[in-house]
Amino acid sequence: xxxxxxxxxxxxxxxxxxxxxxxxSQPQPSAGNQPQSTEPKAAxxxxxxxxxxxxxxxxxxxxxxxxxxxxxxxxxxxxxxxxFNESQAKIEVVATxxxxxxxxxxxxxxxxxxxxxxxxxxxERAFVKMFADADVLEDLTPHLKKSNLNIEEFNPGLMGxxxxxxxxxxLPFNRSTPILHVNKTMLDEKGLxxxxxxxxxxxxxxxxxxxxxxEYKRYGYTMPYDTWYMLAMITQAKGKFFNDEGTSIGFSNxxxxxxxxxxxxxxxxxxxxxxxxxxxxxxxxxxxxxxxVGMMMQSxxxxxxxxxxxxxxxxxxxxxxxxxxxxxxGGGNVSMMSGSKNKDAAWEFxxxxxxxxxxxxxxxxxxxxxxxxxxxxESQEIKDQWAKQPxxxxxxxxxxxxxxxxxxxxxxxxxxxxxxxxxxxxYDDKDIEATLGTLKKEAxxxxxx
Numbered sequence: 001x002x003x004x005x006x007x008x009x010x011x012x013x014x015x016x017x018x019x020x021x022x023x024x025s026q027p028q029p030s031a032g033n034q035p036q037s038t039e040p041k042a043a044x045x046x047x048x049x050x051x052x053x054x055x056x057x058x059x060x061x062x063x064x065x066x067x068x069x070x071x072x073x074x075x076x077x078x079x080x081x082x083x084f085n086e087s088q089a090k091i092e093v094v095a096t097x098x099x100x101x102x103x104x105x106x107x108x109x110x111x112x113x114x115x116x117x118x119x120x121x122x123x124e125r126a127f128v129k130m131f132a133d134a135d136v137l138e139d140l141t142p143h144l145k146k147s148n149l150n151i152e153e154f155n156p157g158l159m160g161x162x163x164x165x166x167x168x169x170x171l172p173f174n175r176s177t178p179i180l181h182v183n184k185t186m187l188d189e190k191g192l193x194x195x196x197x198x199x200x201x202x203x204x205x206x207x208x209x210x211x212x213x214x215e216y217k218r219y220g221y222t223m224p225y226d227t228w229y230m231l232a233m234i235t236q237a238k239g240k241f242f243n244d245e246g247t248s249i250g251f252s253n254x255x256x257x258x259x260x261x262x263x264x265x266x267x268x269x270x271x272x273x274x275x276x277x278x279x280x281x282x283x284x285x286x287x288x289x290x291x292x293v294g295m296m297m298q299s300x301x302x303x304x305x306x307x308x309x310x311x312x313x314x315x316x317x318x319x320x321x322x323x324x325x326x327x328x329x330g331g332g333n334v335s336m337m338s339g340s341k342n343k344d345a346a347w348e349f350x351x352x353x354x355x356x357x358x359x360x361x362x363x364x365x366x367x368x369x370x371x372x373x374x375x376x377x378e379s380q381e382i383k384d385q386w387a388k389q390p391x392x393x394x395x396x397x398x399x400x401x402x403x404x405x406x407x408x409x410x411x412x413x414x415x416x417x418x419x420x421x422x423x424x425x426x427y428d429d430k431d432i433e434a435t436l437g438t439l440k441k442e443a444x445x446x447x448x449x
Contacts, residue, residue, distance in 0.1 A: 060092040061345040064118035067095060068104045068332060069174065076366040083358045084349055091345045101127070101332065112136050112339070119340040120350065122332045123170065125161040125404070126411050131335070132164035133409035138336035139167040143347040149354070157399035158329060158372050161407055170333035171354060172372040174363070177327050177402060178228050179395050180319050181288060181296045181303075185312035194317045195295075198236070198262060201320040205271035208294040219273035220266070221295035222287060225280040225426075227418050228328060229297050231406060232319055233259045235326035240405040242447075249414075249443045250405070252436040258322075260425050260432045267426070274426050299330065300395035304368040307389065316391040318398050325401040331369060357381075370396055410446050417442040 069077045074097050081095040098104040101124035108131070111117040123131065131137050144151065151159070151168060158172040182194055186208060195201040205220025223229045231241060239255025242248070249256075266272035273293055275283045281298070288296045289309050297319060306314060319327050334353070336346050353359040354373065364371050365385060371377050377396070386393035408414070421439045424430040 060090060061342050063091055063093045063120065063342050063346050063349055065093050065095045065120045065122075065349070066098045066104060066108065066118045067122040068098060068101045068124070069122070070097060070100070073174070073367050076363050079366075080353070080359055080363050083362070084352050084356075087352070087356075087358070091348060093349050105130075112337075115339065117337045117339055119342050119346040120334055120336055122173065122334055124332050125170075125175070125329060126406060126415075128161045128170045128333055128335065129164050129407060129409045130412055132167070132169045136338050137164075137167075137169040138338045138340065138343065139169065140171065140336065140347075140350075141168045143336075143343075143351070144168065147347075147351045149351070153373055153375065155370075155372055155374065155377070155399060157402035158370065160329065160402070160404040162333060170335040171350065173332055173334045173353070173360065174367065174369045175329060175331040175333075175372055176299050176301045176369055177329050177395065177398060178223075178232055178297055178319060179300050179303075179327075179398060180317045181298055181306060182315050182317055183288065183291065183294045183310075183312050184315045186291065186294045188313070194315070195320050196318070197320050198322045201295075202262070202266060202271065205266060205295065206269055209270040211270060216270040216273075218291070219287075219293045220271040221297065222273040222275065222284045222293045223297035224284055225275060225277040225422070227406075227415055227422070228330060230259065230418070230422060231328045232297075232326065233262075233322070235328070235403045235405055236319070236322040236324060238323045242405060242408050242443075246408055247444065247447055249436075249440050252440045253433075256436050257432055260436075264425065264429075264432070277423070300370065300392075301331070301368060303389070303391050303395065307391070314391070316394045318394070318401070325398075326403045327398060327401055328404050328406070329399075329402050368392065370399065408447070410449070413446045414443045417446070 065081065067074075067077055078095055081093045085092055096118070098107050104122065105124070105127050108117060108121055108123075112134075117136070128137070154172060158175050162168055162170040162172070180194075184194070187194065187204065190207055192204045192207055193200070195204045201221065208218060208220045209216065210218035234241060234251045234255050237251075237255035237258055239251035241250065243250035251259075263272060263274070267274055273284075273287065284293070284296055284298065285302060285306070287293045288298075289306065291312070300316075303316065318325055334350060336343065336350065340346050355375075357379070360372065361376050361379060361381060363369070364376060365381055371379075371382055376382055386396075406415075417439050421435050424435045425432055
């Protein structure tokens with residue numbers, strides 16, 4: 001289903017506003033819990049990448065790097081780039097913040113059409129295949145071989161979206177997963193153990209509910225409005241978002257119905273608080289911090305901010321299992337654009353970013369994102385951080401159960417239909433079977449394109 005990038009600009013622009021939580025389609029909060037960027041949306045004209053400086057006469061080769069890290073994470077990215085530029089005299093990397101993930105995607109599509117794309121771009125993992133399908137991402141395999149690197153050096157739990165048609169088109173960078181955040185003080189007061197299964201989650205959540213005069217004063221658990229957590233639960237029930245043939249969704253009559261019935265039952269008792277779509281990530285974080293909810297499914301990227309603000313014993317745990325432990329991944333990868341005129345220089349920076357302690361490791365330590373290479377995990381710096389902040393180690397260990405089943409170039413379009421289903425069921429109490437039947441039909445229509 002190969003598409004030209006210029007033909008799907010509108011589709012991705014429509015995603016703005018839908019991506020409402022810190023999820024697989026938005027930048028994750030930094031360790032400082034920075035708010036999402038308030039930068040204006042994409043302009044109607046593509047953001048042009050300045051031409052490379054001539055390499056003769058001692059001039060540096062300029063490499064354009066577009067990214068989506070706002071707030072403190074922007075400072076961390078710029079600090080890493082500064083370190084690279086100071087480490088050698090031949091290349092100057094220019095890091096440009098382009099807005100959130102969806103804004104960056106829109107600008108990149110426009111730039112590809114105008115032939116002004118950067119050399120390197122940060123892409124949220126779910127958008128990688130869309131660009132790879134348009135054949136505008138460089139195959140990184142020859143570059144890895146040239147630098148004596150091997151794909152096995154990267155954490156396999158973060159590589160699910162990096163390969164397309166047997167080509168390595170992206171490498172992990174700012175990556176995260178959803179995890180269970182727990183107010184252990186609250187559970188201990190009730191003599192409750194941290195839930196490991198759906199059944200235990202249901203029992204613990206209901207036991208935490210406080211209702212006075214017909215009004216809920218405290219809920220059991222919550223999660224932001226997003227597809228991320230639903231994807232996790234589908235896979236925990238041994239379902240798949242897309243079927244193996246990539247022709248339809250793979251969960252409508254079984255795992256999808258089971259999941260939504262499970263959530264709706266708890267929503268009706270106050271065991272689950274499902275927030276309004278707008279600012280849902282901020283809402284649930286504040287509820288957790290203030291003790292209005294005992295547990296929260298939320299990004300690993302929230303750990304640092306929560307640790308800085310909670311006044312209780314706060315721990316993290318794996319997402320509870322149904323049939324199996326399973327969780328999707330999120331956050332951004334870095335890709336080289338196939339139209340780059342500075343591929344050798346671009347790869348030198350990417351290689352440094354992946355392997356030099358002042359590169360990706362420094363960014364991971366500063367930001368709180370997951371270490372993405374095995375050498376990082378084995379480094380003394382990461383070991384020391386995990387000793388001081390064991391919640392982060394739990395987040396990394398959960399990667400052994402990472403499963404991404406939305407790996408399809410049509411995911412951005414199908415995701416819109418999935419959001420409609422979530423809204424219909426969770427907000428409007430629409431019939432689950434009928435709603436998922438409509439989703440199935442729409443997904444099959446989009447997958448045929």
